[in-house]
Amino acid sequence: MAIFAETIREEGNSLFITCSPAVAILGISSFTDNISGEDEHNFFEKFFRFSVNGIDYSEWQPLTLANITSLSFNGEKVVYMELRYVKQQQDPSAQLALSQVSLATTGAPVFKEAPVFERSIFARYFHAYDPDVIKWYVNVLQKLYDKGIIPNYMDRLNENQDNADFIAFWESIAHFVAYLVIYARKFEEFYKTDFLLTDFLEQRGLEVSDRNTLAEMNLLMENFYQHIAYRGTKHIYDRAELGAAIDGELLRLINYRPEDELLFNLYKSEHFGWNIGNASPLYKGLYLNDNINRSYETHFDILDLTKYPVYGNVTIAQDGAKSVMAVNQGGIASTDPAWRIKVDARLDYEFSFLIKMNRNSQLTVGINAYSKTGTLLNSRSYKDGQDANYFFKNIKLVRDDCYLLVKLFIYNKNRKPFAKDTTEVKQGNDLIFHEDTVYIIPDIAVTGAANIWGIRLLPMQTNYSRGLIQVNNFISLWLRNRNHAYAIDEVKSYISRYLVPYNSWIALTDVGDAGYNETEEPPETFYWAPEAPYCETTAWRPVHPVCEIKDLVWLPDMETAYCETREGGPNPKNN
Structure with a gap:
């Protein structure tokens, strides 16, 4: 803890410095000051004095390290320090100046609040010995002690010539009134208190995140109508991490964190309903x-190589109507954090691209996964659950005369391995996220030559079909709701009501939903008999324990229904 100069006033050839009150200190270990224009002929003589009640000060003493460090306090008093710097100038034109003074304190114990104060309405706004409180009541106490306000016949000293009783009585009154004054000032200057400003903005109808700083909230208040006008535009999902002055209202609504995935997809009209070749x-x-x-790059064409972490001989080339990445002994890979792509380990992702390779070229594809803190992580093979960071290494594709789609899947962290897994190019295996994965960097290596086009990394699918007609502004939204004041349905309602145009339709997915995770065992599979073209496998759980036998056939005679095994006779059961 340090004591700093609050005011510096000049009187004659002296500078008087009033320091901030120090609460619960045991001593002072050193002091520093910022002086200009001082030399052996022009300098300051330094003095100090102190008080523990704001009224009675000690005599002025030379401000030396020995004197200042000899002071000792019990840790239960407020200490007031005053300094005096006297100019000693042989050259009247010398420019002596003091800009700052600070005192370093020693071993301050915890200053305990009074239990009564902790239960009061004031405790939420300031401490019992908050600097603003101290400065107000000490100022008033000094005025009460001097003649002119308290009648002169009221003695300041008792029979022992001690003023402790007078100071204790009036200090307690001034201290309590200070609570009322500072309490009122907190509401008068509500924009200086974070939770008051939060309440003000939310009551006016603008969402605030628990991560917003006081400066950011003041920015919202000063530009309130501008941020209201952002509703219904893409500014609702502005991100400070990408250069915005403040996160958009959608991000503030869900208490967005920089490590969270948030996807806002306003569909083109051809991407829902029934549209040949599109949906x-x-x-x-x-x-x-x-x-x-x-x-x-979000589009299919490769237009700007500076946006990719390429290495080796990589250029942009035209192949018919396609702008492609022409690779010769190189590819995409990096360990630089600047190239990390944010993902969420609870979602399934599709990583794909189209490639046309020379006949003898080989292809290696993988990912490097990182935690929130940048730790390199091992993903797992979807085939056997073992650590694996590559879908395949050094493979050859079946054709070299056209572009082939290489579609790979990175499954959510709860996905269970599947022994028959293989990628869609029938080689290698898909991957499962490490549970701490927050970022990934793709790794595509070409030995030989190839053209790459249409690099995609996006969620594998929605958990709903989109057979809709006559729907405008269809929006799919993936987010993580960290706002405990809103259930996910309330988040969706707020977005629909305030943040998107009235004619929009939202399909919202909380990436924490169990629907994306394999947390439950699938039910037993039973067969519906008699077998016929219309028969289908159904997940049916029998009620009666007798029927809970694997590999049963359910005979659908409603009058005489019973379970039987494939190996034995009927096992009667009442319907």
């Missing part, structure tokens, strides 16, 4: 949706 009523994929492509 069908039962389609759940997202391959064509540029809005949520997490790759370095």
Whole structure:
């Protein structure tokens, strides 16, 4: 803790410095000052004095390290320090100046609040010995002690010539009145208190995050109508991490963190309903949706190599109508944090690109995964659950005369391995996120030559089909709700009511939903008999314990229904 100069006033050839009150200190270990124009002929003589009640000060003493460090306090008093710097100038034109003084204190114990104060309405706004409180009541106490306010016949000294009783009585009154004054000032200057300003903004109808600083909230207050006008525009998901002055209201609503994934996908009209080549009523994929492509460029063409962490001989080339990445003994890879792409380990992602390789070229594809703090993590193979960071290494594709789609999947952290897994190019395996994964960097290595086009990294699919017609502004939204004041349905309601145009329709997915995780065992599978073209496998759980036998056939005679095994006779059971 340090005591700093609050005011510096000049009287004659002296500078008088009033320091901030010091609460619960045991002593002073050193002092520093910032003086200019001082030499052996022109300098300051330094003195100090102190008080523990704000009224009675000690005699002035030379301000030396020995004197100042000899002071000792019991840690239960407020200490007031005053300094005096006297100019000693042989040259009247010398410019002696003092800009700052500070005193370093020693071993301050914890100053305990009075239990009564802790239960009062004031405790939320300031401490019993808050500097503003101390300065107010000491100022008033000094005025009460001097003649002119308290009648002169009221003695300041008792029979022992001690003023402690007078000071204790009036200090307690002034101290309590200081609570009322500072309490009122907190509301008068509400914009200086974070939770008051938060309440003010939210009561006016503008959401504030628990991570917003006081400066950011003042920015919201000063530009209130501008931020209201941002509703219904893409500014609702502005991100401070990408250069915005403050996070947009959608991010503030959910208490967004920089490590959180947030995807806002306003569909093109051809990407929902029934549109040949783009969407069908039962389609759940997202391959064509540029809005949520997490790759370095969101479109299919490769237009700017500076946006990719390329190495080796890599250029941009034209192949017909395609602008492609022409690779010769190189690819995409890096360990630089600047190239990290944010993901959420609770979502399934699709990583894909189109590639046309020379006949003898080989392809290696993987990912480097990182935690929030930048620790390199091992992903797992979807085939056997073992640590693996590559989908495949040094493979050859079946054709070299056209672009082949390499579609790879990175599954959520709770996905269970599948022994028959293979990638869609029938080689290698898909991957499962490490549970702490927050960022990834793709790794594509070409031995030989190849053209790469249409790099995509986006959620694998929605958990709903999009067979909709006559719907405008269809929005898919993935987010993590950290605002404990709102349930996810309330978040959706707030977004629909305030943040998007009235004719929008929202499909919101909380990435923490169990629907994305394999947390439950699938139910037993039973067969519906008699077997016929219309038969289907159904997840049916029998009620009666007798029927809970694996590999049963359910005979659908409603009058005489019973369970039987494939190996034995009927096992009667009442319907």
